[in-house]
Amino acid sequence: MSDTSSLTDPKPSLGRLFWVFFVMGATSLGGGVVGYLRTGLVVRNRWLDDLTFVELLSISQTLPGLNATNMSILVGDRLRGAWGALLATIGMCLPGAALMTAAAFAYGIGGDDPWSKAFLHGIAAGALGLIVVVMVQLGSRVLKGVADYVIVLATAAAVAIFNVQVPIALIGAGIVAIWWHRPRARDTVDGSRK
Amino acid sequence: MKQLPEIAGVFAYLSLLTVGGGMAAFPELKTLTVETYHWVTFPEMLHFYSLGQLAPGPNMMMVVSIGAIAAQAGVPNVAAGLIGAAVALIAFFLPTGILTWGIGRLWTHLATWRWRPAIQTGLGSVSVGLVLAGAIIMGRGAVTSVLYAAIAIVVFFLLLKTKINPAYPIVASGLVGVLAHWIG
Numbered sequence: 001m002s003d004t005s006s007l008t009d010p011k012p013s014l015g016r017l018f019w020v021f022f023v024m025g026a027t028s029l030g031g032g033v034v035g036y037l038r039t040g041l042v043v044r045n046r047w048l049d050d051l052t053f054v055e056l057l058s059i060s061q062t063l064p065g066l067n068a069t070n071m072s073i074l075v076g077d078r079l080r081g082a083w084g085a086l087l088a089t090i091g092m093c094l095p096g097a098a099l100m101t102a103a104a105f106a107y108g109i110g111g112d113d114p115w116s117k118a119f120l121h122g123i124a125a126g127a128l129g130l131i132v133v134v135m136v137q138l139g140s141r142v143l144k145g146v147a148d149y150v151i152v153l154a155t156a157a158a159v160a161i162f163n164v165q166v167p168i169a170l171i172g173a174g175i176v177a178i179w180w181h182r183p184r185a186r187d188t189v190d191g192s193r194k
Numbered sequence: 195m196k197q198l199p200e201i202a203g204v205f206a207y208l209s210l211l212t213v214g215g216g217m218a219a220f221p222e223l224k225t226l227t228v229e230t231y232h233w234v235t236f237p238e239m240l241h242f243y244s245l246g247q248l249a250p251g252p253n254m255m256m257v258v259s260i261g262a263i264a265a266q267a268g269v270p271n272v273a274a275g276l277i278g279a280a281v282a283l284i285a286f287f288l289p290t291g292i293l294t295w296g297i298g299r300l301w302t303h304l305a306t307w308r309w310r311p312a313i314q315t316g317l318g319s320v321s322v323g324l325v326l327a328g329a330i331i332m333g334r335g336a337v338t339s340v341l342y343a344a345i346a347i348v349v350f351f352l353l354l355k356t357k358i359n360p361a362y363p364i365v366a367s368g369l370v371g372v373l374a375h376w377i378g
Binding site: 024025026027028029033056058059060061062063064065066067068069070073074077082085089092093094095096097099100101103104105107108111114115117118119120121122123124125126127128129130131132133134135136138139141142143144148149151152153154155156157158159160161165166167169170173174177178179180181182183 | 209210211212213214215216217218219221222237238240241242243244245246247248249250251252253254255256258259260262263266270272275276279283287290291293294295297298299301308309311312313314315316317318319320321322323324325326327328329330331332333335336337338342343345346347348349350352353354359360361363364365366367368369370371372374375
């Protein structure tokens with residue numbers, strides 16, 4: 001467990017904040033940006049301790065928005081307020097956005113080439129493997145009982161097989177799932193049911 | 195440039211669906227960009243999605259690629275493409291960003307709220323379900339033969355069992371695709 005007293009001055013300059021997020025946004029190749037965030041924020045700069053990092057991460061995962069940008073907003077806001085949140089997010093997004101804009105133009109020029117199509121088709125299959133790993137890792141953290149797995153399968157079947165619109169599935173399954181886990185009188189403080 | 199309001203609307207809407215990760219928005223992303231607006235074909239969308247997994251930073255930066263293509267509407271135009279990319283970027287990150295910023299400040303005050311764990315656990319399983327739905331829809335486009343199924347399965351086990359950077363096996367998958375094209 002990180003010792004809170006080992007945290008550095010919790011008020012980096014806005015420029016420094018932008019730069020650290022920009023570097024993470026430029027170097028977090030191959031997804032897994034959460035790992036890079038922990039290294040950059042908790043280990044290298046010691047702006048957060050592990051407990052706060054996990055806490056902010058759980059907020060990021062519950063709210064809409066990507067983990068990488070939600071974390072930039074929450075950490076930036078905590079360190080330097082609204083401007084910190086904005087600059088951290090811009091720093092995180094800028095490198096990837098520039099690359100993917102360039103990719104769009106390059107695709108317009110070479111996208112019909114059978115060799116690049118073959119390459120892109122290959123990476124699509126590889127990316128599918130990555131998505132399923134991310135899902136399994138997310139699932140192993142959040143799925144606890146049989147009911148949770150039923151919710152997962154019902155939501156997936158509704159959207160992928162019965163073409164239910166995502167917002168309807170999200171709200172419908174969300175209400176059922178939250179109600180299932182509703183607070184009960186004998187709940188412990190952390191909410192886990194005994 | 196008449197597509198800009200549509201680009202803004204589509205990506206702002208999609209961003210609100212990304213609960214638990216970008217993949218949760220994948221089914222609607224396909225419906226809107228491929229079927230409703232015909233900005234890209236499904237294979238093109240898959241290609242950008244997969245390239246986006248390789249790019250650094252947030253893993254849904256492919257939205258700027260689609261924004262750039264949609265704004266050009268088949269007529270190559272660098273200025274229109276850049277504006278389309280910027281509109282998609284802002285639309286995709288600003289609304290949820292403001293929401294996260296606001297709720298993030300509130301959330302710490304809700305540490306003892308009795309419903310908070312219920313919401314966190316409940317939405318957790320729903321978001322896994324949405325990611326699974328996205329993976330199924332993506333699989334229908336990406337897995338076109340036994341070879342591509344094998345690539346996906348090998349990458350899955352490799353990433354599950356090792357700490358290797360996902361960029362390596364994904365680039366290797368692309369090279370296998372090139373090799374298959376060369377042989378076939």
